[in-house]
Amino acid sequence: MRAIIVRHGNTFAEGEPVRRIGARTDLPLAASGRAQAEALALNFADTKIDRCLVSPLRRTRETAAILAPHLSPETAAWLREIDHGPDEGMMEEAVVARIGAETLTRWTEAALPPPGWIVDAPARIAAWRAFFSEASGTVLLVTSNGAAQFARLALELSPARLRTGAYGEIIGGNLTAWDVRP
Structure with a gap:
């Protein structure tokens, strides 16, 4: 099994x-972001991707459509972005x-969520573990940084940021790359 975990592209214009x-x-x-x-x-042009999983949001579906236009992405609720509660839409300084x-x-x-954020960490870790144990072939997963960090926790690694437009790769249960931007 090869998992290519991609964080969606930028959603804010320069400035x-x-x-x-x-x-x-x-x-x-x-x-x-496009x-x-x-x-x-381009980076994965020679990679045969067998399946594509995305979070329910537009930014992940748009990223997946550019990366794997030949596939119909499957929405996976466990890849959904974190709910930032009262901090949703706020500037970082205000947060x-x-x-x-x-x-x-x-x-x-x-990965300890702040007060008011809605994060079911055990469920997310369990979902990633189930994916790793059941998946086969090469799977593209397009999600957010908050959701992606639980892949690392499922592998018993420390969380680490995945920047927009970057990817991580897990082959056979082993992390081989993280936060790589082509």
Whole structure:
């Protein structure tokens, strides 16, 4: 089994203020996000992808359509973006002011969600483990950073950021790449 885990491309145009966007906000890709998806498509042009799983949101479906136009993506609820609760749509400075930098660091480094965020970590880890044990062939998974970090936790690795337009790769249950941008 080979899993190629891709974080969707950029959703904010250059110069546009970046906000914390998760499960509640269904943004399309920005032009730079489409360019990131096209770079990923070139990177994996010689890869035979057997199956494609996406989160329910538009930005992941658009990224997948550019990467694997020959496949019909399957929506997987467990790939859904994190629900940032009261911080959805907020600028990062406002999020830090509300929860504190230490709390945000705990989310980034240990996947411990801040107060008000809706994250069922055990269910997400279980879903990734089930996927790893049952999947075959080469599977493209397009999701968000928050959802992708649970793949690493399912492998008993520390969470690590996956930037927009970057990918991670797991072959036979072993992490072989993470946060690679072509």
